[in-house]
Amino acid sequence: MGLGARMRRLFGQWGVFFEGFLQHPKMVGSIIPSSRFTIRKMLAPVDWGNCKLFVEYGPGVGTFCFPVLEKLRGDATLLVIDTNPLYIDYLRKTIRDSRFIAVHGSAADVEDIVRAHGFAEADYVLSGLPFSTLPDGVGEAIAAATHRVIRPGGAFLVYQFTAACRDFMAPHFKRIDAGYEFWNILPCKLFWGWKDES
Ligand SMILES: C[S@@+](CC[C@H](N)C(=O)[O-])C[C@H]1O[C@@H](n2cnc3c(N)ncnc32)[C@H](O)[C@@H]1O
Incomplete structure (x- = not known):
């Protein structure tokens, strides 16, 4: 039995995460999931009453x-997109909620994926992608597609260990709020890019 499979058996959810890291270290970019402090701070500005579609990259x-899902309205949808089939299979098996859709694909194709599921736009997009280690051109393509898919007044929520993701957001989002969370392994930077109302 390989190290990944042994970790998966020993540590459950964290073991599955670590196995995905061993398969694709640059695409995962972390050996441990985000902390509850990061989650709380990142989601704090979301207006849940006006959210019909919440998209997450790299769940x-x-x-x-x-x-x-705890905060999401009963008639809203959480659509998650990940390139690693190990994670998508795990999510489909463990999250039984009619509001939840897990897609195996790339965030760069978010517009097609959102339309394929019957939506014209997303209210919020959350990203845990390791922007600085993605293949050349992918980060730029994802940031541009994300800006197009978000509704006016909606936001792109991004967390990363470095501020590199801000460079990808800046050409598209005029207003970017910034934060920091120490209680995370490693401490991380948080950004909220707001799409202009117009
Ligand atoms: C740092 S992990 C984020 C884990 C999780 N969101 C958390 O907070 O614990 C990055 C994730 O991005 C995924 N990923 C990498 N490139 C991607 C892409 N182009 N589109 C969608 N997901 C991608 C990886 O498979 C991995 O699940």
């Missing part, structure tokens, strides 16, 4: 999915 083993 991993669903660290943010449960807190988002």
